[in-house]
Amino acid sequence: MSSKIRIAVLGASGYTGADLVRLAITHPAMEIVALAANQKAGQAMADIWPHFAPYRSLPRLVRADAIDWGQVDAVFGCLPHAASAELLSTLDERIRIIDLSADFRLNDTETYGEWYGVTHPAPHLLESAVYGLTEMARPRLADARLVACPGCFPTAALLTLLPVAEAGLIRDRNITINALTGVSGAGRGLKEQNLFVEISEAAAPYAVGAHRHMPEMEQELSRAFGKPVAISFTPHLLPMNRGELETIIVELADGKTLADLRACYEARYAEEPFIHLLPEGQVPATRMVRGSNHMVLNVFADRVPGRAILIAAIDNLVKGSSGQAIQNMNLMFGLPETMGLEAAPLFP
Amino acid sequence: MSSKIRIAVLGASGYTGADLVRLAITHPAMEIVALAANQKAGQAMADIWPHFAPYRSLPRLVRADAIDWGQVDAVFGCLPHAASAELLSTLDERIRIIDLSADFRLNDTETYGEWYGVTHPAPHLLESAVYGLTEMARPRLADARLVACPGCFPTAALLTLLPVAEAGLIRDRNITINALTGVSGAGRGLKEQNLFVEISEAAAPYAVGAHRHMPEMEQELSRAFGKPVAISFTPHLLPMNRGELETIIVELADGKTLADLRACYEARYAEEPFIHLLPEGQVPATRMVRGSNHMVLNVFADRVPGRAILIAAIDNLVKGSSGQAIQNMNLMFGLPETMGLEAAPLFP
């Protein structure tokens, strides 16, 4: 009998699922027992993923309904929204769930319906779901049965905004988030706009005023401010594979200064293994965190008086997705939080 | 005697200068008589620029002081600030000047000194200098002796903001400009941060809160609003060669709507050959204008009530630099405004 955590990955044919497998391969306490992808069932991971070419012994892809759940301790859901909740709601209570879809992030099923265009398939699971922004959710993770991992954009935005919002250092209005992201965030779907030549040597915003990560950010910020907050969020797609950078404009609360923001982050993140306030003046860049679970962060003065510019960078597939998911799993199973996530960023 | 405009380019070893030469080669009314670059004097353009390899008959690079100015009708200044004004101030009145440096953009020498750290070398030329944002400066260009071409960021920002500011559709506060730019904007200087591997697969802001294009934007916006305006401007460097995109958040004036903004642009730019308001909902992208003198523009609702998102894209080296310079020259010399600038964007 294995003493490792036996995991299944649903949606192993997408970038998020694949990055989870990449990390699981070397995680000392994880054992991959099932990899599911309905469309590619029957194929070897080494055949559909170039970087698993040297790993021909990985389990073959199966259909989700072919998984022997008796062998599984924890499942990672990397399925599209709705499909995820539908499937996960059928699992035995014993199996712990780390879901990377949007299905269990929003507490309010009406908001969910409004933004995702479907009725929530498993509202009864919502109540016990923990919003897995690890650094904020730690105390609730040990006993959680279902953890909903935040979206990549909310991860960086909330780790930046929540501490200073909770400390009363910023105002609850005119929060303006400008985000840059690598293309892996768009998924492996076959769309013309994701072809190499459409994106190389090019940059453009997308989902202007309508990105689905907005309600999630508003939910958590509203909780922090104790009142409903509407934010501005504009993501831009860049010609790079990984990486996410957010440039956030905030209004300082009366009498508060940049120094107060720095002090707040210093206190809050001093002991965090993955969150790093940079030295004064050093600008966060995606190249600082590529392929790692780190986030870098800094604070700058805005030329418009009374405002500040907060900048944070993460790897959208790691801290923004599979890395944070494993960080959550580590805490759910009483393992050291950094286990399997120690790799330093890959540069160049 | 030639009936063409005999031009000299100062600073032909930089990206801006080289792009000007690229366009001049096929411009029917331009004749290149001198190319200057002190550091590379004596070399052939074909030796220092890969894309001029097929053009071995271009004039060799000379030192600026070796130019026979008697042969020159117009000079394009692509030198660093201060050096530019110093040299240009020595030229015969007969020679018309299109300057692409920052030296003649700011009316106020104190502001100039504050941002550029030097005393202005030729304040007497400032008064007659025309700020060459072509679409706004047309009436003054025909007789101008010295035209100061705007910076690349101000070009896109001001063509977007000025019409709606002048029409009273937006408020004069909290104008927040988020910009993306290709690396050619950083110049051909040998700096570690401009090496391929530092930039590829990476994105980062730079000059946060301190970019030198800010006073220029503030000057023109203050003029439009009739009162001093401070803006927020954060540029980001992306892994691409050319292209610039600005995402601008504005507050709508009381009672004004998105439809008012659209109507304003439609009226203002309907007949412009290079400025294009996109159909409702279509997002501007740098790939729409690569290698061309076009600008594309659109208007979107912001989720924060009472605000709008304006997005514009240009090629930083063409409309943002050498293309606009030639557009100005065309008007200064009574030529058709689009002459030599007709090339459609290069995609992919």
Next chain:
Amino acid sequence: MSSKIRIAVLGASGYTGADLVRLAITHPAMEIVALAANQKAGQAMADIWPHFAPYRSLPRLVRADAIDWGQVDAVFGCLPHAASAELLSTLDERIRIIDLSADFRLNDTETYGEWYGVTHPAPHLLESAVYGLTEMARPRLADARLVACPGCFPTAALLTLLPVAEAGLIRDRNITINALTGVSGAGRGLKEQNLFVEISEAAAPYAVGAHRHMPEMEQELSRAFGKPVAISFTPHLLPMNRGELETIIVELADGKTLADLRACYEARYAEEPFIHLLPEGQVPATRMVRGSNHMVLNVFADRVPGRAILIAAIDNLVKGSSGQAIQNMNLMFGLPETMGLEAAPLFP
């Protein structure tokens, strides 16, 4: 009645077709009267192509069978093989054809069937078809009704190899062509391997030992050598949009030297507007020709005695495709050969 050449483009939704339209827009003697693409019929070019966003007055896409052929003087075929010949064979004799598909490149229908897996749909047109490698085909182009434009790889390879083969300077064996190409050559089809993240930061050969441009090169080389020749050809896909570079190893004929090769190219290409032998030692690079109809070429010693390394670079979409097609059209219609193709390369 128009004095311009009224053209139709079949397959205007592909990269080749789009690049042809890009060049046609500014060609002084071309008038675009019909753009066909069955799958996207009804849409505006500005809607399916980002770079035509500023060109909303281009004709809408139609189905090929909806073209009013009475209005058309010349047709550019940018369709897949077989589909091309099938359609083109139905046109009135009056309409001159510039075909960019593979259908009329191979004289031998058996070879065609073997490599393309179909029976040739219009063998009766083969005899009169001219293989449109412009610099080699000039005398036959003026009267040609149907010109078959070479593939992009054969264009660079044959312009490099034919002069020295015909001059008896190289041997007819062990010709080894290693090619690099940008991704636009792979077309706009929705395939996983063409997605941005699969190609960015990556390089790989493809179609190893089996690329369909091989029989075409062998046909022309066999003609030059006067005997059947088998070549080695390995293309590699790189993370760039445009550009093609071939590194060709040849064995020198007895007593022949590198100097003989140079002298041969100098004599052959001295007056060519688009083919440029570089100065001794300068290495051809795709950045020298990007977006232009130029080819650069040079000759190097190989460390294996008795061999030489020939290197050539073109833009696969221009000289390798749409540019050469227009160059052919110019000659077919008695226009200056360089008309509409004068643009200097775009760098950076």
Next chain:
Amino acid sequence: MSSKIRIAVLGASGYTGADLVRLAITHPAMEIVALAANQKAGQAMADIWPHFAPYRSLPRLVRADAIDWGQVDAVFGCLPHAASAELLSTLDERIRIIDLSADFRLNDTETYGEWYGVTHPAPHLLESAVYGLTEMARPRLADARLVACPGCFPTAALLTLLPVAEAGLIRDRNITINALTGVSGAGRGLKEQNLFVEISEAAAPYAVGAHRHMPEMEQELSRAFGKPVAISFTPHLLPMNRGELETIIVELADGKTLADLRACYEARYAEEPFIHLLPEGQVPATRMVRGSNHMVLNVFADRVPGRAILIAAIDNLVKGSSGQAIQNMNLMFGLPETMGLEAAPLFP
């Protein structure tokens, strides 16, 4: 007292040195005690390397002559040639050396002088130096005091060619190696040709017929064939950070077949943790190995009869440099060979 191997890195300001530090950070048996870089002495690694921003506790850079060698068990030399041998020759015999420069790769000081243009600074160390192509050198590594790690190109070429050369499956003539490499191989030196915009959207060969990795390949191949061999080698620089791919044309020995080559590799590499023969027909690609110590390899028929195409891909900075260096260190110190090198490739 530490039971870890206390290491020093000379040349920690270059890409190779930095990648070594990246791997050492998580290697369970390595302790970084000194990082030297004369030009940047006094600075923190976190200040000169973006990806070490989260690692502010790394030792500061010092001058090489400031290292307390008494604290050092093993030194990694990442210095330029000549400088490397000069410094390493002064170290105490106790300190084991893993050199990544070219200084101890060539047995023959005359060949060294010819290709590197200097007299060898420490010929007395040559005799005992082991050429550290790990998979071939294993038996000699345990006792080696000085291991000379192969260049990146020779690593992939020799791991591909040596087994089939030693088995008599290929001929000793006309070996033609065509190589592609990412830009990190060119180093962090400030040269115009390494700027982002010069390389992005571009490809070109370099050092044609004259690359310094040639004598190294010839030395080892001559040993395998038992007679002097001259090879053809042409490297090409691509717009990517990491990755190296070699397409090698060989002549088969009389009566030998592709199947013989496959069988040879299968036998030779079946148990190797890092060398992977791909399934028949699957084309090696750099994306299969990015950021890892793996090499992938395959065999294809050439259209020229009697020849074969061998293709191999590695990450030039890992298996081609720092990874192989650590693999060698592991064997020198009796550690498991794969320790610290287990990370799966990073894709996308």
